[in-house]
Structures are given as C-alpha cells and as structure tokens.
Amino acid sequence: MFSISLRADSISKIYGAGLLSKGRCIFQNVSFEIRPGETFGLTGPSGEGKSTLGRVIAGVEKPTYGTVYYEGSSLSEMKKTKYMAFRRKVQIMFQDPTGAFNPRKKIGSSVFDVLKLLKIPIIDHASKTKEMLITIGLSEEVLSRYPSQLSGGQLQRLAIGRILLLEPEYIILDEPTSALDVSVQAQVLHMLKNVQTEKNIGYILISHDQAVIRFMSDTCGLLESGQLRIIE
Numbered sequence: 001m002f003s004i005s006l007r008a009d010s011i012s013k014i015y016g017a018g019l020l021s022k023g024r025c026i027f028q029n030v031s032f033e034i035r036p037g038e039t040f041g042l043t044g045p046s047g048e049g050k051s052t053l054g055r056v057i058a059g060v061e062k063p064t065y066g067t068v069y070y071e072g073s074s075l076s077e078m079k080k081t082k083y084m085a086f087r088r089k090v091q092i093m094f095q096d097p098t099g100a101f102n103p104r105k106k107i108g109s110s111v112f113d114v115l116k117l118l119k120i121p122i123i124d125h126a127s128k129t130k131e132m133l134i135t136i137g138l139s140e141e142v143l144s145r146y147p148s149q150l151s152g153g154q155l156q157r158l159a160i161g162r163i164l165l166l167e168p169e170y171i172i173l174d175e176p177t178s179a180l181d182v183s184v185q186a187q188v189l190h191m192l193k194n195v196q197t198e199k200n201i202g203y204i205l206i207s208h209d210q211a212v213i214r215f216m217s218d219t220c221g222l223l224e225s226g227q228l229r230i231i232e
C-alpha cells in the first residue's frame with residue numbers, strides 16, 4: 001500500500017550489545033506515524049531516549065529491531081537513490097544554534113554553500129536566499145554577519161532556513177527552543193508553525209517542555225522507561 005507518511009513500526013534500540021553484554025535497551029517496540037503538515041510531539045524526562053528515537057526515525061542510526069517506513073518503503077531495504085532522497089527529505093534540527101554555522105564564515109557564504117551543493121544555478125542564489133529570509137522573518141542584513149554577531153533566536157531561524165533550502169518533507173526538531181530566552185522561544189515557535197502551514201512539512205517536535213508540546217502538537221507521545229505512550 002502506498003502511504004505518504006513517516007512511520008516507526010515496533011522499533012527498539014539497544015546500545016552496547018556484544019559477546020559479553022546484553023547491552024542497554026533505550027526503548028522498545030515503539031510505533032507511531034506522522035504525515036506532512038502534522039506535528040508529533042515527543043516528550044519525556046531527560047535521558048529517556050528522545051534524541052535517540054529522533055536519530056533513528058531520521059535514518060542517522062539504525063533501529064536494533066523493527067522498521068522505519070518512509071512513504072511505505074522500509075529504510076533498510078531501500079535502493080540507494082531512494083535512500084538518498086529520503087535523507088534529504090527528512091532533516092534534523094538540533095537544540096544549540098551556535099554550533100550550526102561555521103564561525104569563520106559569514107552567514108551569506110554558509111547559505112550559498114548549501115545552494116552550490118544543491119547545484120542551484122548561481123543566477124538564482126540571490127532570489128532563493130531572499131525568499132528563504134522572508135519565510136524565516138529576517139532581513140538580508142544578516143548575510144554579511146558572522147554567527148557570533150547574531151542572537152540565538154536569529155541563528156535558530158537561520159538553522160531552519162538552511163534546512164528549508166533542501167525542501168524537506170519532515171523535520172525532526174530536537175529541543176529547538178530550549179537554548180533560547182523565553183521571550184524569543186514563542187517567536188521561534190510561531191515562525192515554525194507558519195513555516196509548517198506554508199510548506200506542509202511534518203514535524204517531530206522533541207521537547208521536555210509541556211507547554212511547548214501542547215502549543216505545537218497534533219498528537220503527542222511520552223517516552224519513559226523505554227516505552228512510548230501515545231497521549232492523544
């Protein structure tokens with residue numbers, strides 16, 4: 001059956017298993033599904049495996065058991081070209097925006113690097129960049145700055161902006177506002193919602209903050225003691 005979704009089917013992750021150790025089970029038999037335009041909120045105490053689950057869903061790490069399906073195809077059985085497309089369509093954004101950009105490069109140069117990598121013709125770089133800056137709500141002035149000359153909120157907007165250039169279908173947002181001042185958090189969350197509406201992107205939003213999860217999520221799961229409990 002063809003299905004436009006990203007789906008975890010009974011996945012488990014065990015770290016450190018070997019000849020002499022059974023390893024440590026981080027989570028077991030986790031299943032959930034998201035579609036474009038929806039947000040799945042993933043919450044739970046620190047150290048319970050939220051980031052690990054995010055990496056497995058994004059294909060950065062393999063599940064020990066179970067299967068991740070992207071548009072109905074199992075990641076482990078995908079042909080190389082389809083897998084490369086998957087890796088581009090499913091992106092992760094991390095908590096700390098300061099590490100997201102090369103400190104020695106001006107923002108504009110980091111952005112153009114992505115466009116070059118995507119083989120976008122140079123003649124289109126300016127318009128693509130402009131469009132992206134409008135979406136994330138920043139002025140062109142930021143392009144001539146170094147990362148250290150920008151605020152955490154501005155950098156986190158740019159981190160999303162750079163991901164948007166890849167035209168993702170899903171983004172795993174791993175504690176996207178946890179490193180930001182409370183006043184800036186709300187602005188960035190609103191921006192993320194607007195981006196989602198405009199581009200119909202599916203989010204897996206990881207946060208230990210219940211207010212953030214409630215504000216953003218369509219459905220939500222609590223990861224605790226190795227189990228995912230779907231809350232709504």
Ligand code: ADP
Nearest residue numbers: 015016026044045046047048049050051052053
């Ligand atoms: P959370 O994001 O909920 O805080 P994490 O997914 O970061 O939790 O970590 C869950 C547990 O898995 C932690 O105890 C962590 O030490 C462990 N862990 C994470 N990555 C690895 C790894 N590559 N090897 C071994 N253990 C790991």
Ligand code: MG
Nearest residue numbers: 050051052174
């Ligand atoms: Mg984490």
